């Protein structure tokens with residue numbers, strides 16, 4: 001039986017992941033939450049959350065943590081995981097570059113998988129983005145990204161869109177700091193600079209998530225779009241990641257590693 005501690009269990013994604021595990025004979029989800037069962041008032045402190053993780057994992061040994069929470073919370077859970085040598089799957093997004101470095105430092109001695117998008121199809125879309133960028137000329141083909149999410153999403157642009165931009169920037173030999181812009185175009189802005197990757201963020205209603213990358217060249221364009229109609233694909237991918245990460249050596253991996261897509265260009 002794979003025992004999975006689910007951190008951020010009272011959130012949308014943590015809840016869906018926990019539900020996804022229900023009824024499975026070989027996996028058990030153990031909720032770690034600031035929301036005690038009998039109340040609707042969350043204790044927001046990390047102390048309560050970490051003692052919840054301690055309690056859950058003391059009573060039933062935890063094989064792996066799956067985290068969909070909040071960057072500061074994830075960092076604290078990662079310190080716990082490193083100390084107890086428990087592998088971790090991190091789906092939380094919105095980390096700063098400094099926080100990502102801290103996570104990598106903290107988790108280097110345990111197997112950990114970190115991905116801003118756990119969906120198999122979105123990972124394939126990243127791979128296709130790399131392929132398209134490798135083939136299309138960077139002096140005539142412009143790249144724009146549009147991401148859409150529900151009204152409550154906290155961070156913008158989405159980390160999935162940023163990863164799309166990073167793939168393009170790396171393949172084109174551009175620095176993200178120079179090339180990236182958030183698409184707030186307004187007024188007499190003139191022609192678009194060639195060395196630019198713009199991301200437009202749409203927020204509204206109950207949209208789950210949609211990412212499109214547009215390669216616009218002279219006389220033709222190509223669009224790669226991924227749409228999620230529910231959170232289920234992220235839950236499915238996270239479970240696949242949890243089953244995989246417990247068999248890996250210490251180190252920080254992503255979904256592309258798990259899918260064997262890291263090294264494949266075409």
Ligand SMILES: NC(=O)c1ccc[n+]([C@@H]2O[C@H](COP(=O)([O-])OP(=O)(O)OC[C@H]3O[C@@H](n4cnc5c(N)ncnc54)[C@H](OP(=O)(O)O)[C@@H]3O)[C@@H](O)[C@H]2O)c1
Nearest residue numbers: 008009010011012013033034069070073091093116117118
């Ligand atoms: N990688 C992927 O495929 C994927 C897919 C969907 C979402 N996500 C990411 O997963 C994360 C959670 O998304 P969500 O939609 O479930 O968010 P949410 O509904 O706001 O839930 C986040 C949960 O995090 C916990 N938390 C810990 N510290 C917190 C703090 N300081 N402030 C607020 N919440 C805190 C809370 O749970 P407790 O009180 O129970 O601790 C809260 O319910 C986000 O970063 C989102 O972008 C990733």
